[in-house]
Amino acid sequence: MRIATLNQNGKQILGVRRGENYVDLSKAAADLPQDMTALLAADALGKANEAAQSAADDALIAANDATYLPLVTNPPKILCCGLNYRDHAEETGNPIPDYPIIFMRAPTTMSAHNSPMILPKAASDYDYEAELAVVIGKGGRHISNTEALDHVAGYSCFNDGSIRSYQFKSPQWTMGKNFDASGGFGPELVTPDELPKSVDNLRIQCRLNDETLQDSNTSQHIFDVPTVIATVSEAMTLCPGDVIIMGTPPGVGSARTPNVWMKDGDLCEIEIEGIGILSNPIVAE
Numbered sequence: 283m284r285i286a287t288l289n290q291n292g293k294q295i296l297g298v299r300r301g302e303n304y305v306d307l308s309k310a311a312a313d314l315p316q317d318m319t320a321l322l323a324a325d326a327l328g329k330a331n332e333a334a335q336s337a338a339d340d341a342l343i344a345a346n347d348a349t350y351l352p353l354v355t356n357p358p359k360i361l362c363c364g365l366n367y368r369d370h371a372e373e374t375g376n377p378i379p380d381y382p383i384i385f386m387r388a389p390t391t392m393s394a395h396n397s398p399m400i401l402p403k404a405a406s407d408y409d410y411e412a413e414l415a416v417v418i419g420k421g422g423r424h425i426s427n428t429e430a431l432d433h434v435a436g437y438s439c440f441n442d443g444s445i446r447s448y449q450f451k452s453p454q455w456t457m458g459k460n461f462d463a464s465g466g467f468g469p470e471l472v473t474p475d476e477l478p479k480s481v482d483n484l485r486i487q488c489r490l491n492d493e494t495l496q497d498s499n500t501s502q503h504i505f506d507v508p509t510v511i512a513t514v515s516e517a518m519t520l521c522p523g524d525v526i527i528m529g530t531p532p533g534v535g536s537a538r539t540p541n542v543w544m545k546d547g548d549l550c551e552i553e554i555e556g557i558g559i560l561s562n563p564i565v566a567e
Contacts, residue, residue, distance in 0.1 A: 285297065295308045310338075314329060325420070327435060352394045366382070374534075382509070390460075395468035396562070408545075409536050415437060416528060424515055430512050438469075441550060466561075478556075486553070495534075498533075503528060
């Protein structure tokens with residue numbers, strides 16, 4: 283199943299992919315929540331898919347005509363795992379972590395597929411980071427590694443756009459990771475049944491103006507998805523709609539000589555095998 287959050291004539295809806303189209307869930311199943319977090323909390327993905335596959339054609343929206351919103355517009359939490367690719371840690375001169383490095387993003391940092399990621403007035407060192415996003419479907423605390431994947435609703439693409447000068451003004455990365463509309467998210471939630479169970483062998487790429495700058499595989503994660511879920515749930519309750527971002531592979535702009543930064547007028551694409559392509563123009567504030 284593939285599902286997206288869309289803007290249809292000024293109204294937020296959920297669109298379930300059917301072939302080259304989306305099914306407007308507000309027409310196919312008006313009794314279901316029309317918000318991703320609420321749909322996940324109601325454990326209604328299956329009902330949404332059943333309704334979409336049998337919906338009449340008047341509920342269809344051509345995918346090419348869809349206007350996307352951030353996949354989860356109001357996530358309770360956005361948790362990020364830093365330095366989670368061994369070769370990325372090495373390229374940045376950092377030691378290999380022996381415990382997941384977790385930081386948080388605010389919902390205001392998200393930008394939808396095809397919407398601008400904003401280059402802020404405050405700095406020019408705007409870096410790209412291709413990342414796998416994990417969306418939680420079933421909440422819980424003290425989740426074991428063996429049960430962790432049962433809590434996953436699906437996966438998507440994320441561009442963890444980072445203002446490097448602000449990221450390293452202090453030991454905490456929060457400022458550099460939380461500029462408004464600095465992180466791309468989407469386009470679709472892809473449910474686990476469409477992917478290998480452990481998602482630990484997916485090609486992941488970043489292209490800037492059609493030049494491939496990152497090209498790796500999720501097999502290079504230091505901490506896999508179950509480990510990260512189990513670790514963060516030791517401290518906090520995971521909720522439906524929470525997003526966990528799994529770190530970036532090598533090739534970031536700050537590790538290149540000369541540095542490569544995203545600039546006004548650029549186009550940045552994140553592609554993850556089996557999940558899709560997230561595309562964002564870069565626009566100056």
